[in-house]
Amino acid sequence: MAFAAFGGPGAAAAATAEPAPLRKGWIAIGLLAPGLAYLLLFFLAPLVSLLLTSLQVAPEGAGKGEYVPGLEWGNYAQVIAAYWPHILRSLGYALIATVLALVIGYPIAYFIGVTARRWPLVQALSLTLVIAPFFISFLLRTLAWKQLLGDNSWIAQTLHGLGWLPASENIVGTPFSVVFGLTYNFIPFMVLPIYASLERLDRRYLEAGNDLYAGPSTTFWRVTLPLSMPGVVSGTLLTFIPASGDYINASQIYLGSPQTAMVGNVIDRTFLESQQYPVAAALSALLMGIILVIVAIYVRRSGTEELL
Amino acid sequence: MAAAGAFAEAGADLELVGIHKRFPGFTAIESLDLTIPAGSFFALLGPSGCGKTTTLRLVAGLEQPTSGRILIGGEDVTDVKPYRRPVNTVFQSYALFPHMTVLENVAFGLRRRRIQHAVEKAHEALRLVELDHLAQRKPAQLSGGQQQRVALARAVVNRPALLLLDEPLGALDLKLRRQMQLELKSIQSEVGLTFLHVTHDQEEAMTMADTVAVMNRGQIEQMGSPEELYELPRTVFVANFLGQSNLFTGQIASDSGEAVVVDVAGVRVAVPKARAQRHTGRITIGVRPEKLLLHSSAPEPQAGVNVLGPGRVTDVSFSGVSTQYTVAIPGIGDLVVFAQNMVFGPVVHEGAEVWASWHVEHGFGLADEAPEAGRFADDTSTGSLARQTKEELLGELEEHGER
Numbered sequence: 001m002a003f004a005a006f007g008g009p010g011a012a013a014a015a016t017a018e019p020a021p022l023r024k025g026w027i028a029i030g031l032l033a034p035g036l037a038y039l040l041l042f043f044l045a046p047l048v049s050l051l052l053t054s055l056q057v058a059p060e061g062a063g064k065g066e067y068v069p070g071l072e073w074g075n076y077a078q079v080i081a082a083y084w085p086h087i088l089r090s091l092g093y094a095l096i097a098t099v100l101a102l103v104i105g106y107p108i109a110y111f112i113g114v115t116a117r118r119w120p121l122v123q124a125l126s127l128t129l130v131i132a133p134f135f136i137s138f139l140l141r142t143l144a145w146k147q148l149l150g151d152n153s154w155i156a157q158t159l160h161g162l163g164w165l166p167a168s169e170n171i172v173g174t175p176f177s178v179v180f181g182l183t184y185n186f187i188p189f190m191v192l193p194i195y196a197s198l199e200r201l202d203r204r205y206l207e208a209g210n211d212l213y214a215g216p217s218t219t220f221w222r223v224t225l226p227l228s229m230p231g232v233v234s235g236t237l238l239t240f241i242p243a244s245g246d247y248i249n250a251s252q253i254y255l256g257s258p259q260t261a262m263v264g265n266v267i268d269r270t271f272l273e274s275q276q277y278p279v280a281a282a283l284s285a286l287l288m289g290i291i292l293v294i295v296a297i298y299v300r301r302s303g304t305e306e307l308l
Numbered sequence: 309m310a311a312a313g314a315f316a317e318a319g320a321d322l323e324l325v326g327i328h329k330r331f332p333g334f335t336a337i338e339s340l341d342l343t344i345p346a347g348s349f350f351a352l353l354g355p356s357g358c359g360k361t362t363t364l365r366l367v368a369g370l371e372q373p374t375s376g377r378i379l380i381g382g383e384d385v386t387d388v389k390p391y392r393r394p395v396n397t398v399f400q401s402y403a404l405f406p407h408m409t410v411l412e413n414v415a416f417g418l419r420r421r422r423i424q425h426a427v428e429k430a431h432e433a434l435r436l437v438e439l440d441h442l443a444q445r446k447p448a449q450l451s452g453g454q455q456q457r458v459a460l461a462r463a464v465v466n467r468p469a470l471l472l473l474d475e476p477l478g479a480l481d482l483k484l485r486r487q488m489q490l491e492l493k494s495i496q497s498e499v500g501l502t503f504l505h506v507t508h509d510q511e512e513a514m515t516m517a518d519t520v521a522v523m524n525r526g527q528i529e530q531m532g533s534p535e536e537l538y539e540l541p542r543t544v545f546v547a548n549f550l551g552q553s554n555l556f557t558g559q560i561a562s563d564s565g566e567a568v569v570v571d572v573a574g575v576r577v578a579v580p581k582a583r584a585q586r587h588t589g590r591i592t593i594g595v596r597p598e599k600l601l602l603h604s605s606a607p608e609p610q611a612g613v614n615v616l617g618p619g620r621v622t623d624v625s626f627s628g629v630s631t632q633y634t635v636a637i638p639g640i641g642d643l644v645v646f647a648q649n650m651v652f653g654p655v656v657h658e659g660a661e662v663w664a665s666w667h668v669e670h671g672f673g674l675a676d677e678a679p680e681a682g683r684f685a686d687d688t689s690t691g692s693l694a695r696q697t698k699e700e701l702l703g704e705l706e707e708h709g710e711r
Contacts, residue, residue, distance in 0.1 A: 207370050208403035210390040212417035212462070222416075226407045 054281035065275030075282040083266050083283060087290070090262040093175065094244035097182035098190075101239050102232065104183070105190035109231070110224075112191075113198030130191050142181055142254045149177055149255070173257035181249035186242065190235040197231030198224075233302050241291055263287050319346045319502030320381030320394070320469035322367065327376035329362055329526075336362040338526035340376070344519075349496050349503045351517030353510055355549070359526040360506045361400075364472050367504065368397050381469055391420075396463035397472040400479075402455045404447035410434065410458050411443040417466040433465035434458075436495060453484045460492070464499060473505040477512060489516050510550045514538065522546050542585055544592060544678045553594040554643050555678045560588060567668055573639040577614045577671070584673025592678045598646040599670040602633065602656060603663040614671065616640060617663030624658050631655075635662055 057070035080087075108130065116123040133141060149155055149171040159165035171177050205227065209219035225232075247264025250256035256265070263283055271280035322344040329337040337359045344350045352360040365371040367378060369390030378386045385393050396417065404413050411430055418426035434440040437457035447455055456476055463471055473492075477485045493516050496503050507513050513520045514534035521531040522545070530537060530546045537550050547553035558572040567578045570593055579593045595614075607615055619637035628649070633656065635643040643664055647655065656662055 202401075202403070204399060204401055204403040205405060207390075208397075208399060208405070209416075210370065211368055211395070211397045211399075212466070213391045213420035214416070215389070215391050218420060223405060227405075229407075 050281050051285055053277050054285050056278045056281075058278075065277065067277055072278065075278045076286065079279055079282045079286060082279075083263070086261055086263050086266050087287070089260070090244045090264070090287070091290070091294075093179050093182060093250070093260075093262060094240050094246075096179050097186060097243050098236050098240045100179070100183040101187050101190040102236060105187050105235065106194055106232075108187075109191045109194035109198055113195045114201060114203075127195070130188050130195075133188065138185065139248065139254075142185065142248055145177075145181055145184065146172055146255055149180070172255055173252075173260065175260055177255040178250045178260045178262075181255040182243045182246060185246075185249065186239040189238040189242075193234035193238065194228060194231035197228045201227055229302060233299060237295060237298075241295070244291060245287060319348075319471075319500060321346045321379070322470055322502060322504065323377075323379040323382075324363070324367075325377040325379070327363070327366065327378070328374045329359070329366060329371065330374045336526055337366075337373075340526070340528065342521065342528065342531075344502060344504060346381075346502055347500050348518045349493065349505065349516060351505045351507060351513035351520045352523055353507060353513040353520055353550070354523035355508055358523045360508075360523050361474060363523075364397070364474050364504065364506045367470070368395055368472055369393050394469040395472060396466050396468040396470075397474060398456075398459045398463045398476040400474045400476065402447075402459040402476075404455055404458055404462070406447055409444050409446060410439065410450070413447065413458060414443075414462045414465055416462065421466070429465055430461075433461040436464065436498075437461045437491070452479050453488065456480060456488065457491075460495070464495065464501070467499070468501065470502045470504060473503060473507075475507050475509075477507075477509070485512070492516060514550070520550075522549060524549075538596075540583060540672055541594070542674065543676050544674055547594050547672070547674060552597050552644055554597060554600070555592050555594040555674070556640065557590065557592045557678055559590050563587065568673070575616060575640070577616075578612075578668045579671040579673045580669055583669070583671065585675035586673060590677065592674045592676070593671055594674060595666050595671045597632070597644040598630070598648075599666045600643065600645040600664045601666065602635070602645055602647060603665060604656060604660065606663050607665050612668050613665050614668060615663055615665045616643065618661050619643065619664070621656055621658050621660045621662055624656075633662075635664060637664075 052069065053067075054075055055069075055071050055073065056067040056075075057072040058066065059068050062068075108126075112123055112126045112130070116126060147153065151170050151172070156165065156171050159171070160167055165171070201224065205223050206219055209223045210216075214222060244262075245264050247262060247268050248254055250260050250262040250265055251268070252258065256262075267280045267283050267287075270276045270283070322342075324340055324342040327337055327340040327342075329335070340359075340363065342363075352363060354360045362371060366373050367380075369385070369388065373386065376386075377384055380394060404410075405416070408416070411427070411434070414433055415426045415430035418429055423429065431440055431443065434443055437460055439454060439457055439461065442450060442454065447458065450458065456479070459476065477488050477492075480488060489512060492503075505513070505517060514537075517534065519531065520534050520537055522529045522537065524545050530542045537546060541547040541550060541553070544555065547555060556570070556572040556577060558570040558577070560568050561571040561576060562569045563581075564578075565581070567580050568584060568587055568591075569576050569578045570591060572593075577593065581587060584591065584593070603617075606617065607613070609615070616637055617635075619635040619640075621633055622636045622642070623632075623634035625632045626649075630646045630648050633645045633647065635645060637643055645664060
């Protein structure tokens with residue numbers, strides 16, 4: 001009705017007042033259009049293309065990488081039968097890395113978000129240190145770890161010397177080094193969301209807990225942790241989802257070996273090397289479906305829908 | 309669990325001995341000694357920054373005194389952790405756990421102490437504050453007044469030897485505040501606990517507490533029953549903080565044995581000796597605005613009555629029950645007079661020439677001297693502080709609701 005005030009009395013006012021909601025609707029659509037177009041072009045269309053590819057069939061006598069459109073649901077049965085160990089390994093590694101990142105990341109986030117509140121400089125510096133690794137390429141950092149954990153590195157030598165690592169074994173190429181790499185690379189994604197929710201934590205709740213006979217550890221489990229659950233849920237999702245699809249850490253060039261191959265490595269190989277496009281697409285779609293189900297159950301079980 | 313024995317059906321004494329509390333840069337509490345008898349309703353009254361909340365936090369164990377001892381029920385708890393003290397607090401911000409239901413909030417303390425039938429006891433406490441029907445709600449779904457009652461139930465349910473109330477009514481509107489004052493008072497007499505209530509609202513302190521201690525700059529200025537503090541304030545601060553006062557400063561001119569006569573800008577004003585803290589030299593005397601009578605003609609000089617005037621009415625403000633007149637008296641300054649509205653509306657109008665009189669026995673003599681400029685100090689400072697706090701809290705609550 002704001003327009004009516006300028007339109008003068010009578011019919012003129014009514015005429016200007018009426019189209020206002022319509023105009024507003026067009027403005028909203030105009031503002032949303034770029035985003036919608038982006039999603040259609042770069043998310044929905046590739047997704048449909050991926051699903052269609054996953055159902056393609058190789059015609060009689062076709063060469064390498066030649067497929068025609070089809071409805072071959074058997075592709076899914078085939079990839080599950082062939083690659084279920086890789087799928088389980090991916091989920092297992094990602095789960096372990098997520099738990100480790102949480103155990104390591106939470107205290108860091110707590111220190112920055114709660115303990116260091118009194119010293120803004122320390123807080124800013126610690127936050128910078130958490131983000132600093134991003135200034136160096138992910139690949140370079142992972143390669144650096146390959147050097148640090150390599151067979152001739154002082155770490156491996158020391159472990160050999162102490163007899164904790166048999167002389168015939170190495171660190172690089174083991175599940176340990178892959179999980180280590182995943183944990184290391186995803187810790188900032190765990191720390192930042194937890195920090196964001198702890199930073200808002202009202203200390204008065206902690207005082208109230210103390211006042212109501214809850215010692216420091218009980219207050220943590222009953223008050224601090226539940227109140228930071230939105231951060232924990234976002235952090236674990238931001239770690240688990242990309243970690244389960246990761247193919248850098250587990251690849252032979254970096255910290256892995258053929259024995260540590262994850263789904264990502266299989267997709268990489270089947271798509272780029274053997275050009276089995278339907279297999280790669282079916283694996284991608286399958287991984288996406290599994291992650292969706294896990295995330296849905298997780299978010300529901302953690303009871304954070306209303307906190308999120 | 310040194311203090312566990314103190315969880316009793318009745319309240320316990322609280323004793324503060326020689327408490328000092330220094331924070332980096334300032335001293336919050338300057339040598340505080342205080343004894344609160346078991347089962348009493350005690351109010352610590354003072355403006356923001358006077359150290360009253362710090363005192364409360366020291367008793368709760370949320371702060372450590374720089375020196376001094378704190379005793380609850382005769383037991384030294386100075387070094388006891390807050391979660392081991394038989395004390396519960398109703399926080400100013402309520403601090404209800406947002407992720408728990410009302411019932412879980414109330415049962416929290418009982419569960420930590422592994423008390424049997426925690427849920428039934430929590431329901432019982434909620435019935436006491438008439439909120440049992442909302443037990444399954446989350447705090448964010450309650451109104452400010454309801455949250456306040458949950459906070460109270462959450463503290464009372466533990467039957468602490470000592471219940472600490474940190475301006476818990478500050479965020480409520482006037483009507484609800486009155487109602488809660490009455491409820492708090494009745495709950496206190498029902499459960500028989502010792503209540504230590506911190507507030508900057510003098511009316512709240514006076515209506516609720518058996519004993520009020522007025523605190524200023526980290527020290528207790530005066531302590532006593534509300535009537536005593538109001539009728540016979542000992543210092544300028546108390547005279548102005550607890551209600552309003554008309555204060556006059558002058559040299560003592562004569563001493564009749566019963567009363568001293570003070571020369572206030574040439575006018576002789578008598579004050580009973582028994583009601584004056586000092587009997588020699590320059591003193592500040594005062595009288596409460598409602599003790600003054602206005603006359604439209606000069607009253608007959610009479611023994612036992614002080615008269616000031618003539619003066620001119622400079623302001624008339626009608627407030628329903630009473631009317632507040634401001635009278636400018638040449639050479640003395642502004643007088644404030646409260647008159648009950650016995651007839652309809654104000655009896656004298658702005659600009660009228662009036663005299664003011666009061667009975668000598670209503671005056672009081674103070675121990676310290678009023679500062680020259682603020683002879684009649686306004687109490688808006690505390691009023692506006694209270695309003696400011698309330699607005700802040702309401703803002704905070706709203707923010708909370710939106711999240």
